Amino acid sequence: MDVSSKTLIRFIFMVFYLYAFFAHSVNLQAEDQIATKTVVVIGAGKIYKENSARARKEAIENSLISAVESVALDLIPPESLHKTFQSFNEALYNKSSKFIQGYKVLAEVKIKDSYRVMVEANVSIAGLTKLMSDAGIMSGGKSLPIILVLVSEQNLEDTSPKYWWGKKAVGGETFSVSAFIETMKSMGLPVLDHPSIAQNTSIDDGYDKADLDKEEAVDLGLNLKADIVIVGKTIIDQAQNIMGKNIRSFKGVVSARAIRTDTGEEIATITQSAVTANADETIGARKALSAAGSLAGEILASQIIDAWQNKDEQTNIIGIVVEGTDNMANFEKFIGIINKISGVKHLQIKELKAKETVISVEFKGKAKTLADALMLKSYGSVDINIYEVSKNHLRVELIPG
Numbered sequence: 001m002d003v004s005s006k007t008l009i010r011f012i013f014m015v016f017y018l019y020a021f022f023a024h025s026v027n028l029q030a031e032d033q034i035a036t037k038t039v040v041v042i043g044a045g046k047i048y049k050e051n052s053a054r055a056r057k058e059a060i061e062n063s064l065i066s067a068v069e070s071v072a073l074d075l076i077p078p079e080s081l082h083k084t085f086q087s088f089n090e091a092l093y094n095k096s097s098k099f100i101q102g103y104k105v106l107a108e109v110k111i112k113d114s115y116r117v118m119v120e121a122n123v124s125i126a127g128l129t130k131l132m133s134d135a136g137i138m139s140g141g142k143s144l145p146i147i148l149v150l151v152s153e154q155n156l157e158d159t160s161p162k163y164w165w166g167k168k169a170v171g172g173e174t175f176s177v178s179a180f181i182e183t184m185k186s187m188g189l190p191v192l193d194h195p196s197i198a199q200n201t202s203i204d205d206g207y208d209k210a211d212l213d214k215e216e217a218v219d220l221g222l223n224l225k226a227d228i229v230i231v232g233k234t235i236i237d238q239a240q241n242i243m244g245k246n247i248r249s250f251k252g253v254v255s256a257r258a259i260r261t262d263t264g265e266e267i268a269t270i271t272q273s274a275v276t277a278n279a280d281e282t283i284g285a286r287k288a289l290s291a292a293g294s295l296a297g298e299i300l301a302s303q304i305i306d307a308w309q310n311k312d313e314q315t316n317i318i319g320i321v322v323e324g325t326d327n328m329a330n331f332e333k334f335i336g337i338i339n340k341i342s343g344v345k346h347l348q349i350k351e352l353k354a355k356e357t358v359i360s361v362e363f364k365g366k367a368k369t370l371a372d373a374l375m376l377k378s379y380g381s382v383d384i385n386i387y388e389v390s391k392n393h394l395r396v397e398l399i400p401g
Helices: 003-035 052-075 085-092 125-134 175-186 194-200 214-223 281-309 328-340 367-378
Strands: 036-046 100-111 114-124 147-154 228-241 248-260 266-278 315-323 344-352 356-364 384-390 393-398
Touching: 036 052, 052 085, 052 100, 052 114, 052 125, 085 125, 114 125, 125 175, 147 175, 147 214, 175 248, 175 281, 214 228, 214 248, 228 281, 248 281, 266 281, 315 328, 315 367, 328 344, 328 356, 328 367, 328 393, 356 367, 367 384, 367 393
Parallel strands: 147 228, 315 393
Antiparallel strands: 036 114, 100 114, 228 248, 248 266, 315 356, 344 356, 384 393
8 A cells, every 4th residue: 555545544534533523522512502601791890998809799790690681681582571571580689690600700900990800601591491481481471381292213223213102102211302301391391291191191092103293293282281292203323433443423313393282383393413423332322312302402492482472462553653753863763673673564654744753563462562672672772751552552752862
């Protein structure tokens, strides 16, 4: 074998090695991102009687509170927050420190009588989500839907997929489904207990198969009093040898969709994969399945919560009488704010007068909901006064600055 051939072979081995290492690293990072989120925030503390140490401590504490609030705000749909703002503050009051997994001060400075710090904080997503779900914040004060998971799994050693439902169910541990369910529970969604159902409920023979269609899944969900059924499957892609050794890569793939049992509407769908590398085939496959299940559970749970939050909202034509529109700068800001509110579309100016303008918008929700969102969005941008709210009507005053 000549030198160039040896060099080529070493290069190919190195590519495969880097692929396995990179896939494993990405998977670990993905698992960590499910558990925590890292944010950078700034906090300030007041210096009293030249006590900089106390001010620094206060600045760090304030920054950690801001970090938790920042992550919480990313998790909550805007439509939920403006309805549950009081509950949001009550739920987090004096509890922020519980969700900090670690932090470090990146920079600090003393300016006159103020001490300021820039902090990188790791915030627990699972704990924070559960707290807000229990308080009804994630769903805008509404109860969350009861979930039935009908996802099968086929591991490398399985001759056919494993599933828990039906009299002829193929038993065995399903790693992706377990991780999927635990992640959904950590995000506050109530999931029906499979072992309890299998023990105490007789399920018709017609459900004895791993791949239920939409109608079968909905029927079974209705029988078990579930609001949403999640139907799908998990598989492991063929493992590959890395660098001619015993190290292999494993790819778990989850495909699932969420269906409302009352309407049969598909409200969420996901295809999610995760890759691991391991010398042990059994361990590698299990880790890939678990990682894929966790990732899919997190994404699908968010989609379900968002869809459930908006399930009863209809599109309405809402008329808005805006006073103080002689100040065009304020009026332009107001129009910009309205257009950015979730659920608003097709804004039209109906009547334009010297100091008053009538506009109409199509809005997915009620006028009261739009008014609450408007107050929240306009804070710090333009001063407004909403002094009349009816079924499909608002009267708003723009206050000169």
